[in-house]
Amino acid sequence: MRYFSEIYHESTQYIPHGSGDPVIMHWEKQAYADKRYDGCQRFPLTAGFMPLLAPVSADYLDPVGVYAVVHNTEVPDGVYYVDRDDSKLVKLGGEDVRKAILTAFPEQEFVKEAQTIFLYTGILERAVWRFREAAYRQVQMDVGSACANTILLAKLRGQKVFTLGGFVDDSIAVALKLGATEMPMAAIAIFPEKSMVAFNSVDDGVGELAYSNHAEMNAYVGEGENSVDISRYPSRFMLQNHLENIDDLNLCMKVRRLNAQALPGDEFPLTPSKFTNEYYLRELWYLRADRKIKAPFAHGTLDLDDFSSLLRWLELAQINAFGAGLIKIWVVVFDVMFVYAGVYRYIPVRKSIYMQNGSANPKRFVKCFAVPEQVQNAMFAVVLTSNLNESCNVLGNRGYRYMNLNAGVLTESLYVSARLLNKTAREEHFFYHDELKKLLDIPEAESIISTVLIGKNQVK
Known part of the structure; x- marks a missing residue:
């Protein structure tokens, strides 16, 4: 049986002569989300807080939104929008919003001790005009590029850093009050160098840990009809996002793999x-x-x-x-x-x-x-x-x-x-x-x- 992800990926492959897609043309007319947050308290964004090297893999379309959940740092505990253009941290909420976001992650005893959790979102309307149906996967790769910069900066500063791919998407979207075209994609947890919680928890990526939503998904496509009504969604990538989302952490499985065997060939x-x-x-x-x-x-x-x-x-x-x-x-x-x-x-x-x-x-x-x-x-x-x-x-x-x-x-x-x-x-x-x-x-x-x-x- 084929999963919908396979069909979506095939739809993103470049073809030399493509006709105008009315769905994509509709997306191209979407107005950009307003990220000014008028009236919110602002704090200086220091060079040590965020990497100076911004990812540029999506042709400078800036389709990645960055939010920070901070605890025991130089700014008050809470949730912030990272405004790179003005070099400011814009406070969106206090301890109540922070707790609401933490409940979206598994192993909450682990994440609540994190000094900073960076949340990365994809702002799709900024990329659809350029990449069309492939915009969703391209934005995901650009989010990965942003995560790489954060990981490298944290290691430079001697901090412990862990990727968090498993979380309840809707809970984070509601807590951050995201628009319909901005979607949570990934998170990075930063711990102090001597944090015993981080030291005892996971193995710095060697075991290759990921959270699966396979147990709660039956959305594959074979010869029969898919169980999800495709017509409800304005594009394939919006349906793909729906199928990727995690709704219940209790149904997720923790997956570890390690590929060390040799291959045939010289x-x-x-x-x-x-x-x-x-x-x-x-x-x-x-x-x-x-x-x-x-x-x-x-x-x-x-x-x-x-x-x-x-x-x-x-x-x-x-x-x-x-x-x-x-x-x-x-x-x-x-x-x-x-x-x-x-x-x-x-x-x-x-x-x-x-x-x-x-x-x-x-x-x-x-x-x-x-x-x-x-x-x-x-x-x-x-x-x-x-x-x-x-x-x-x-x-x-x-x-x-x-x-x-x-x-x-x-x-x-x-x-x-x-x-x-x-x-x-x-x-x-x-x-x-x-x-x-x-x-x-x-x-x-x-x-x-x-x-x-x-x-x-x-x-x-």
Whole structure:
């Protein structure tokens, strides 16, 4: 049986000639949500509270809303909207609203001790005009990118940080008084370095923990009719959001996976990281937002140590932050020193890549993208895939959200790591899904979630 997440993902695949969709045209006319919060108390937003490096994976559309639930910090306990434009924390509610939000999470004895819980929402009307039906999944990836920046900043400051993917969506939406087109997507809990609650609770992402809503979901689509009336929802992605939501925490299952086995194919162990983790995190503090340019990469060969470092540093942002180890990392090598060109699978626990296909034709590769000219001369590419049927079997339809969030975390990690090495990494949104799968010989059951290209900066 097929889950609706699989059908939605197929509807997001880029096609060269699409007709005007009246539903999407309606979304394009939506007014932006008013985030001014006139009359609310405001506090300064310090650089140490939020990362200075804003995520830019969704083409600067700013589709991510950030809220903070604070406890025992420099500002009074309560719930705040993070206004990055004016560098202010806007107070939305006090202790009563904070408690209402905490009840939406499992393991409440754990989350109530968090110093700060960042809540990330997707503001869909800002992205639909650009990505159409794919706006929902693209916003989820952008939320994952924002989470990656928060995770890295917290680690820089020596704090304990945990991703929270499981919560009752409607409870958070009601507590924050979100509009109909703004949806809770993810949360990050920050604890002080010496917090014993955090130390004794979870294992910093190594076990790849996620909360499944499979037990309360029967929304799959097969030959029979789906149990949910699709006509009630104004678009596929709104129905997808409905099916992802958690209504009852008692019906959720805690899922842990760890993928450590070797793969068939020639093994290529990675060299040690070029910099220590401490140096890497310290240097991130000095990065500032950079404009991504959609242009061909400059010709060049990537150093082996740089290549290994880019893959190893994925772990610093929690390589399986949301996805319970269900996302797969493919590496397409074109021009890396001492590495044969070809298609590889990366197994992070083993610190090795495994050759799956000895053919990596750059000319055929660029033709799999909507604008071949701007993806030329890439040194290597990272293609993130998942078996969506397997993911939904384990995690319910919410598993699709976890895959996109996890892809966003990895994309942002590659972006900031490449900048530290004076390289550039960017996600390419528009590609021909089936053609790329066929070229890379990706198994039929796998679906491509995201594609990131890494290359040399053009001379400015």
